Amino acid sequence: MAIPRAAKTQRRTRIQEEKEELILEAALDVFSVNGFRGSTIDEIAEAAGMSKPNLLYYFRTKEAIHRHLIDRVLTTWLEPLRAFDAEGSPESEIRSYIRRKLEMARDFPRESRLFANEVLQGAPHIEDELKGPLKQLVDEKAEVIRGWARSGKIAKCDPYHLIFSIWSTTQHYADFDVQVRAVLGQDMSGEGRFDDAARFLEQIFMDGLKIRS
Amino acid sequence: MAIPRAAKTQRRTRIQEEKEELILEAALDVFSVNGFRGSTIDEIAEAAGMSKPNLLYYFRTKEAIHRHLIDRVLTTWLEPLRAFDAEGSPESEIRSYIRRKLEMARDFPRESRLFANEVLQGAPHIEDELKGPLKQLVDEKAEVIRGWARSGKIAKCDPYHLIFSIWSTTQHYADFDVQVRAVLGQDMSGEGRFDDAARFLEQIFMDGLKIRS
DNA sequence: CGATAATTTGACCGGTTGGTAAAACCTTAC
DNA sequence: GTAAGGTTTTACCAACCGGTCAAATTATCG
Structure with missing residues (x-):
């Protein structure tokens, strides 16, 4: 049997x-x-x-x-945010967070899209995880960012929306890949666009947060 | 009959x-x-x-x-980008583009999600529109932005990735609404988060692009 | 009114859906 | 080898899928 x-x-x-x-x-x-x-x-x-x-x-x-x-995705997906270290410098932490998220969009686009599909469709299977563990983790890291802002290491800003904006800009290259490729044309269909994206995002976030490098 | x-x-x-x-x-x-x-x-x-x-x-x-x-969505959706005016000042154009896109995420979240679903799933029904009219429009506006950068009105940056980042950050509030609400908690389930997002995004993009207001 | 066209319905079709039952087929350990 | 358990297959099911058809119903207009 x-x-x-x-x-x-x-x-x-x-x-x-x-x-x-x-x-x-x-x-x-x-x-x-x-x-x-x-x-x-x-x-x-x-x-x-x-x-x-x-x-x-x-x-x-x-x-x-x-x-x-x-x-499986939920655990590995939040790894970069978990690695966000309160002891590190704002510059290195934020910069490497962006880079790692972008690498994940490049190397694991299916995982990103699986997650995007789920959330887009109302997160019927993971609402609890979002409201529980995810919120808790974000709250914790938001406090770190707020501390940096208070001590003048970065410009004052809403830490939650900062995190959202890093999520959205990086995951965009996985979730909207077809659109990105269509707009950039086939010359940029190689992996070069990820390097360009990294350069752009690091620049805009560093300057946007008034972080002197 | x-x-x-x-x-x-x-x-x-x-x-x-x-x-x-x-x-x-x-x-x-x-x-x-x-x-x-x-x-x-x-x-x-x-x-x-x-x-x-x-x-x-x-x-x-x-x-x-x-x-x-x-x-229907394709035409109305690109309206804000079409309104992007080469004659206007970088500050007012970019700022109002962000604001309008954010308003659309707030007022027409279903339209945003319809589009997101379509692109996420490989854009099987609209690939031609992406590679044709959309690319053409973005190319045109990217040239405007590039002009601003060349003349020193804004910091040098990749105009395509700038547009992508505005798209992704603003649409995030429609497409990932469930996640945003879950992370912010129910205190922020009102429409206040859109005002906070607007403040944050305008700040980060203005400073990120070195636009003096 | 009556007639003509527009709308709505119920019955139906072949194919697909998520899932089951049981028997046949392999692997493994003794 | 052989027996027990692990694996795979064939056949099947009821519900649902996108879509059709003809008949019944309703709106429109002279």
Whole structure:
């Protein structure tokens, strides 16, 4: 008798590990483009190179796959913000935060789009995480920024909207990639636009925050 | 014999005008949340308070409704950028561009999300518009900005990425509304956050571009 | 009014959806 | 080898999908 999804043995077999990873990879492709409702299990199964019932042997429902992906993204996604260090200098911290977020937009655009799709559609699966852990983390870092402003290290500004603006400008290059490419033309379809973006964003934020380098 | 969709009379009847508007309104609600593939005709029909065949009497296909909405949004959406005037001062032009885009995010969040969903999902229905009219318009305005930079009115910067950053920061308040609200907490769930955002963005862009006010 | 055209409805269609059942097929450990 | 458990497949289901059709209903206008 087959009791799936490692219910019995606790320890997952080699095949389980491989196939689950395969499925998640395929699901990331599909979900990040079509969103949860717009994606089908058949599509994911085909992308993963297996039959639908076989896929459903590893993940009981479509939601389970999505949930798994979202959870994974949520943790890695906030890593750069977590690394934001109160002890560091405003210049290096903000500059490297921008750079890291931009690198993630370049290297993990699917993850960015998965998240964007979810939030755009009202965040039905992650509202609690947004109001809980995310808000808490942002509150904490906002306080750091506010401290820098109070001590005159950076210009006075609303720390929350500063964080929002860094999020939006950097993620834009992943989420609106098609538009960015269309506007820049095919000459800039290489990865050069990320370097240009980094230069621009660092300049505008540094000067905008009156940080002398 | 009923030849629908104003094929015969050219002049649309009162009922046609009303119902079509009703459908588009309902469809905007649905499409802007779920994207094209994630939305169903049944859902739109119910939201519009009519039966599915009745809805399909006014719009032959699901795509026709979506197409209609996208077309409408595309024209009104770029209005602020079109208004960008080469003769005006950099300060007033950029400042009012930011303000107008932010007002649109506040007043027409569904339109913003419809567009975001479309682009996020690879812009399958509007790729031509992006590469054609949109690129052309941006190219034109980028040249204006480049001129300002050359003549020393604003700091030297990449005009394309400047436009991208204004788009992303302002639309963020519509597209990621749920996240913004979650992070700011319910105290800021009123419309005050838009004023704060306007203050922040005008500050950062003005100082970032070294524009003396 | 009556007639003509515009609108609305219910029944329906083939294909797809998320998901299940059970049997067949492999792997692994003894 | 063989038996137990892990994996895959085939066949299937009810609900839903986008869309059609013809008949019924309603609005318009002379």
